[in-house]
Amino acid sequence: MKERASPSDTATGNLPPLDPGNATFVDFAGRLGHDLNNLLSTVIGSLGLIREENIANEDQEGQQLVDDALSASRDCADLVDRLMIAAGKQLLRPQRVAVNSILRRLTPLLTQTLPDNIDLQVSLAPGLPDLDVDPDRLEAAIIDLVVNAREAMPSGGELVISSGAGKASGTRLALESDRLYVQISVSDVGSGIPEELRDRVLEPLFTSKPSSAGRGMGLSMVNGFVYQSHGALSIDSEPGRGTRVTLHFPPAD
Structure with missing residues (x-):
């Protein structure tokens, strides 16, 4: 160096x-991101509870399905975060x-x-x-x-x-x-x-x-x-x- x-x-x-301050894009991204994040938080939280129940019941097949759903939900949440960043609407x-x-x-x-x-x-x-x-x-x-x-x-x-x-x-x-x-x-x-x-x-x-x-x-x-x-x-x-x-x-x- x-x-x-x-x-x-x-x-x-x-x-x-x-x-990124384009009014139409920012308004759309902000509203969509906020609503999707709220929905995804509920989905991820609920899946986490189901996963714990599957572990307690030793339901390996059900646990794998929930793990796949959790992974997809977190990927979706990450994509929403990226959209918010691109729009200049992230929390810094x-x-x-x-x-x-x-x-x-x-x-x-x-x-x-x-x-x-x-x-x-x-x-x-x-x-x-x-x-x-x-x-x-x-x-x-x-x-x-x-x-x-x-x-x-x-x-x-x-x-x-x-x-x-x-x-x-x-x-x-x-x-x-x-x-x-x-x-x-x-x-x-x-x-x-x-x-x-x-x-x-x-x-x-x-x-x-x-x-x-x-x-x-x-x-x-x-x-x-x-x-x-x-x-x-x-x-x-x-x-x-x-x-x-x-x-x-x-x-x-």
Whole structure:
């Protein structure tokens, strides 16, 4: 891990961030998520009671059926949570955090998730101001970006996580142009994002992968979290050369 003395330049040529504050989407997601969570809490609680009864009666077949139903219900609850995150309607627990400390702590875990043909490099700018964000959600966002980068490089290559600071001037981000923002970037040398998909990659449930590969919530979840944290997400990508995703956060007061 190396420390670099100069802050990163603000990225240019960024996609304007998808606004999770779109009134129709947020209202729909909020109402649906609230109602579904209430229903799922009842279902999961009731299944738990039935499971305990099956265990007491040594009903292994019934216990297996309940376990399958519990697993499906929890998956559904997780999907609802992801929808709420993508809509910027999640419950956040912000606290003062040091970006570089989080990145240092995550590095060993991230290294273990990468195959041998991917070289993880971490470049941290010293002296960055703290952030006022939910640390668990920030870690989850970084992990999501690294997973996306890993999947974009099946043949391997260099994956770079960097921290820095810069202004939003010269970009199309919906941020104050003269304010300093703390930036976290994840860069890969993978396939890049085709031009025809660049306006859609932040849409909830959009994915270019086969339907069996997942629900396509990763980038939209990250974008929802950053938006709700008063920041923005930018993407620089070139087909055949790779992608850089940057999270821009205002410093803590």
